[in-house]
Amino acid sequence: MQFLKVTPQAEPNIALIELNRPKELNALNLQLMGELRDTLKALDQDPEVRVIILTGNARAFAAGADIKEMAGRTAVDMLNIDQFSTWDQIKKTKKPIIAAVSGFALGGGCELAMTCDMIVASETAQFGQPEIKIGTMPGAGGTQRLTRSVGKQWAMEMVLTGQFMSAEKAYQAGLVNKVVPVELYLSEAFKLARQVAAMSPISVQLAKESVLQAFNLTLNEGLLFERKNFYLTFASEDQKEGMQAFVEKRTPNFKGK
Numbered sequence: 001m002q003f004l005k006v007t008p009q010a011e012p013n014i015a016l017i018e019l020n021r022p023k024e025l026n027a028l029n030l031q032l033m034g035e036l037r038d039t040l041k042a043l044d045q046d047p048e049v050r051v052i053i054l055t056g057n058a059r060a061f062a063a064g065a066d067i068k069e070m071a072g073r074t075a076v077d078m079l080n081i082d083q084f085s086t087w088d089q090i091k092k093t094k095k096p097i098i099a100a101v102s103g104f105a106l107g108g109g110c111e112l113a114m115t116c117d118m119i120v121a122s123e124t125a126q127f128g129q130p131e132i133k134i135g136t137m138p139g140a141g142g143t144q145r146l147t148r149s150v151g152k153q154w155a156m157e158m159v160l161t162g163q164f165m166s167a168e169k170a171y172q173a174g175l176v177n178k179v180v181p182v183e184l185y186l187s188e189a190f191k192l193a194r195q196v197a198a199m200s201p202i203s204v205q206l207a208k209e210s211v212l213q214a215f216n217l218t219l220n221e222g223l224l225f226e227r228k229n230f231y232l233t234f235a236s237e238d239q240k241e242g243m244q245a246f247v248e249k250r251t252p253n254f255k256g257k
Ligand code: HXC
Pocket: 023, 024, 025, 027, 028, 063, 064, 065, 066, 067, 068, 104, 106, 107, 108, 109, 130, 131, 134, 137, 138, 139, 140
């Protein structure tokens, strides 16, 4: 990997992916995004991995798509390069992904964080969709996911003016799960990951899939979708183990079966 550091077992059942293009503030060029797609696909298939943490470094999660790589392209180039098939693949990851964000999460960087399932932010994190300032607009979900997270007014202001949102404001607006001092953002992400990794990976996968359907389906369709996944958990040994452990007043040992 040229632009990623991947540690499949950073802790038992927890994989860590670090974006590693620090001089360019982790600008997301096509090579990096391809590596990320391939890595997530491999980790999704690795039975030892239950949760994935995606991070950058203290200065930048990612400052957006690589402007220098994009600058001269035509619309037809963009169409032919079809970078969003990579993003579509990332979106299909079944295991939960926690973004641990410090510093800049801008443009495609903000969109990448929002494509993850939860966000732990450092107090220094800044979220933004500044594409408008360079004559374009969000293209990897910014107008949709940001609006769903923070509501129309904030999304409109950020997308139309390029103004950044601080970590504290992002927390108040519902964009991030936690805000902690910069020296703690990664350890806090691991804390959250450990909690999820202790659950049945089958339930986790089905529950993640169900929550995401809340954005695609009507309420009635979503309720039906949820119900089928709920029933499906009863086909797992983990459901028997979880309920038996409750009855026996002990901690369940989930095996993903
Ligand atoms: C390419 C980038 C970059 C980017 C930073 N760099 N962001 N290179 N693409 N998105 C490079 C700079 O050119 C510079 O390289 C080095 O990283 C350090 O950045 P500086 O600007 O010197 O740092 P600073 O003054 O601290 O300013 C930080 C910043 C600024 C506020 C984050 O870099 C910035 O505004 N970046 C662009 C943010 C942006 O517009 N993002 C949206 C991109 S469009 P050199 O070689 O000069 O030292 C997008 C569309 C997504 O994301 C569509 C779907 C994929």
